[in-house]
Amino acid sequence: MNKYVLIGGSIATEGAIEGILSAEKNADITVLCGEKRPLYSRPLISYALEKKTTDEKMYFHGEDYYEKKGVKAVYAVAEKIDPEKKVVIAEGKEYPYDELLVATGSKPFVPPIKGLESVGKKHTFYTMDDMLGLRADLEKGGKVLIVGAGLIGMKCAEGVKEYRDDIVIADMAPRPLPAATTPEAGNIVQERLSSIIDFRLNAALDRFDGNKAVFGSGEEVTFDILVLALGVRPQVELLKEIGAEVNRGIIVNEKMQTNLPHIYAAGDVVESYEAVGESKRLLQLFPSAYLGGKTAGRNMAGEDSRFLTDIPMNATNLFGVRIMSAGLFVGEKTEVTVGEDYRALYTEGGVIKGFILIGESARAGILTDFIRKKRSIGTLDAKELLAGRDLSVYPAEERRAALGGKYEI
Amino acid sequence: MKKIYVKEEWCLGCHLCEFECTYANSGIGNIVLALKDKEIDPNVKVQSDGKITFAVSCRHCDEPLCISACISGALSKDETGAVMVDRSKCVGCGSCVMVCPYGAVRITKEGTANKCQLCMNNSCGEPLCVKKCPNGAIVYEEK
């Protein structure tokens, strides 16, 4: 019987557990949870703050997930991997493995800003502990400054809104959501949210002075609670130090294997194959972590599984503004503005490469499938596709196969 | 497991499936009370390419993309293999809508996701659209 050891207790590990168990029913799996909590869904922390879900429900498969799956959960931080002896050392104990998965994820990036140590109440917004700490501070009152208008910063703001009406979000980019959206889309988001959020854009942080943030322009913002949402860095140390191929993330092939034998990696920590750009990159997305982990698990258990359909995707609802996007925003753009909504489709050589929808987005998954399957737009009209879509846009043979039960993803 | 399959050569585009689905999931015993003056939002929708029509509902995929993307655990597979929705867990993020290649799941007016659950979540027991299709265009079979 193989010993499977999974380092990291989040979504990629969940996928790996499902993958291993689908191939080997009573597999011997050990999970080393560095965060020392049962499996929970990280994206839910902003919803918990916002009171749209409860603290218990953040454990989205139940606090007894590992027990239910027959998996041994060890709440200890992995400190070192010995690839010769094939053991992982965590808080002094050795955990031998036949196949190993490194799913250590990322951690928030805190740059060395001048005066940061002088700030009293400062938080990152990534883990459940981060959220609980922030909530405790919010309950005591005070103004909030969020530095970073990316997805994490914006979702955090949604949570904070439950406690505070006046929120300032600062970013050195000219728009919110600079990485997740296009310039046009970002501007629309800003316009629609400007009455709710006090945006300070094109604002590069210079230094902190107690409860004052000073920006490069000279602008100053006072606050009581600071949230830093300046991005995340993959935690590659464990593998880097034993000679794995590492770029910004751990490099893996389509079977989620690192260049070290019997060692796999998945989730936020990897640079893996992305199908639109046809190259390896950090995706750091929830479904990529799950599906990558599942692929790794299947391969660890002796099957041959490849993850070739990973694409960038994002679905979020910020203060009632629904944003959905997938693929890459490259090539020829067709854009439509309908009232407050904005939609854009990107095609290159007739093949749909990406889309972004702000507002009405029913059945967006049909567009995502076009990207995933690299289907050409053919005789379909881009503007009509943006206005709405249903299965009538699929080639008839594929649609019949799908509805008749023979179509697989 | 038995799933719903559509035979588009028999679909008449009558839309009865949509109304029966709404009735099945309404929780109201009398079909008139369930449908009168109500705007329907059924789990099965009749779509058309201008020439033929077909009814689209959740495919209950063997490897559901929606479950892989669901951040709240609202979407899950039950023992029979059907993909079920626990709307009390859903936070309305829309990830499922963004990944479903069939457009079979949607965010409703209430702000949470909903889709066909093979009438296992209501008192019908077996899918009502199948039973009420007048021309055998929707079937419930093992494949």
Place this chain on the structure above:
Amino acid sequence: MIDYNVAPFEVVRDYDKCVNCRVCERQCSNEVHRYEEGFGKMISDSTKCVDCQRCVCLCPTKALKIVPNQNSFRPNVNWQQKYLTEIYKQAESGGVLLSSMGNPEPFPVYFDKILINASQVTNPSIDPLREPMETRVFLGAKPQNIQRDAEGKIVAKLPPRLKLSMPVMFSAMSYGSISYNAHAALARAAEKLGIYYNTGEGGLHKDFYKYSANTIVQVASGRFGVHKDYLEDGAAIEIKIGQGAKPGIGGHLPGAKIVGDVSMTRMIPEGSDAVSPAPHHDIYSIEDLRQLVYSIKEATEYKKPVIVKIAAVHNVAAIASGIARSGADIIAIDGFRGGTGAAPTRIRDNVGIPIELALGSVDQRLREENIRDNVSLVVAGSIRSSADVVKSICLGADAVYIGSASLVAMGCHLCRTCNYGKCNWGIATQRPDLVKRLNPDIAAERLINMLTAWNHEIQEMMGGMGINSIEALRGNRLMLRGVGLNERELAVLGIKHAGEV
């Protein structure tokens, strides 16, 4: 110009129950129903309604009913309203009135005046659930005497026969008058049940050649679709001289319906009218008929029975006698209630005689002339139930053809507007969007269900009489009694009156 036309029907909608689902609108090919945005409710134009009942059946809340339009002219037993409206139509159009399906006029229905016997005390009943009941029938000429060889084994040189699992077959309905899907359902059901269906005069579509073992191919006066493979493919060949709904005249399928596969199957150009002439232009005497019968037998190597189908007319007994001597194996007689896709109204309603009387007189005549065993008799012309089947057999038939009953089983509601080609049930139409509505899987199952039920009922009635085979029922007039029939009628039928011993 004044519109004298009165809508015969009125659509009645219970607005408390109507939920505006618009199924009625989507499913009515006559465009009767419409959702009116301004009113926020459905409205119906009753003048276009033909009472096909499609909307009534599909409405999920049963909010609709179709009733006769109570708008009535002054009552007049002689000048009934329909005579007036028919004159208005002819005054407007100058055309021959056309009708579809069978004669609906109040001529006597003899089946409904005949009662069946049952056993009590002597000659006890047989329980069909416990005793074997033979409903199998063989159609064809019967040998006059049995010859045995030296060992006593029967030396049988039997003429070709059809084997039926029960004494019912599907009557001739042409491809063109009914849809492809209707034919598919009939063919499948015939195969499953072990009986036969009939191509009618529209030829045989190539997709149905696989059902050849259960197909009777028809050679009608227009000879549509008749070629070598067609004759070889049939299990039997039927020469159609006449049809009960329109005795003495031919047929006319308008060019608008001769498209695509219909044109190919009939072997005539698209858009050309399919006119079947009144007589076969090579049959002008009984000798000519004999010649055609034997030509067909030669062409098919004497392997298939030949059926001759005639309409029931005044001289039917003499005609049948001639046919029985012509070499035909089976005579099919179609009574005046028989259905049709389209026929002139006056012919359909006034020409021909009831099948019960025709059968009675033919069977008696053939027995008198000692030629009853030369042929089998199959009757048609509104056989509506298993009771009609049993009565027909008692009167002398070997089997029956069902036409209208088959269509009803598949969904027809006898609205009698087949000739417009907009059949909402997908039966009497060639419009693809309407033909779709008849799913052959469902329709075939309904046909099989109906005949399975009829077979059980026939067995129950036979068992009740103490008879355990169709053979023993055939021509067994002692099992029938008339009620409310006069001496003449009883004599023609050859049965006694109820109460007589």
